[in-house]
Amino acid sequence: MINISPLLVGMVEQQGECIVMVKNIRRDGYARVTISYKRRVLAHRHSWAFANEMAIDDIPKGMWVLHSCDNPSCVSPEHLRIGTPKENNEDMMSRGRQVPQTKVLCKRGHNIKDNSYINPSDGMGRCKICKVETSRLRHLKKKGSQINKVE
Numbered sequence: 001m002i003n004i005s006p007l008l009v010g011m012v013e014q015q016g017e018c019i020v021m022v023k024n025i026r027r028d029g030y031a032r033v034t035i036s037y038k039r040r041v042l043a044h045r046h047s048w049a050f051a052n053e054m055a056i057d058d059i060p061k062g063m064w065v066l067h068s069c070d071n072p073s074c075v076s077p078e079h080l081r082i083g084t085p086k087e088n089n090e091d092m093m094s095r096g097r098q099v100p101q102t103k104v105l106c107k108r109g110h111n112i113k114d115n116s117y118i119n120p121s122d123g124m125g126r127c128k129i130c131k132v133e134t135s136r137l138r139h140l141k142k143k144g145s146q147i148n149k150v151e
Helices: 043-051 085-094 128-142
Strands: 012-015 018-021 032-036 039-042 064-067 080-083 116-118 125-127
Touching: 032 043, 039 043, 043 064, 043 080, 064 085, 080 085, 125 128
Parallel strands: none
Antiparallel strands: 012 018, 032 039, 064 080, 116 125
């Protein structure tokens, strides 16, 4: 019998070899679970921590909980392991799951092909121009300026 967190009981079902969340699923396929008053975390991270008898906050900073089954809603501890964002990207590439880079403009219209960067905390691409401008506006706001729009 797989050791599943009591928080997940009633929110999961067996689908093939996976135990998948059927509630609280985000658009990207990952599910969230509330672990304490108003604190929501990714369900697979909670499941891995519970199975390894640790608090979710004890997962080392910068480490991710990776799926061996490629199913983002799976919370089966047997399908989860700890790893780095780099290992996650290597898994994705080796399994042919990478999404083709079709996006060329950020949401504010900047060309991201020439100016994007990788944010080390989450591994997601970000627009450098927007980041610099957002930082500048935060600085101005701290100084008391009324400017509050990134263009």
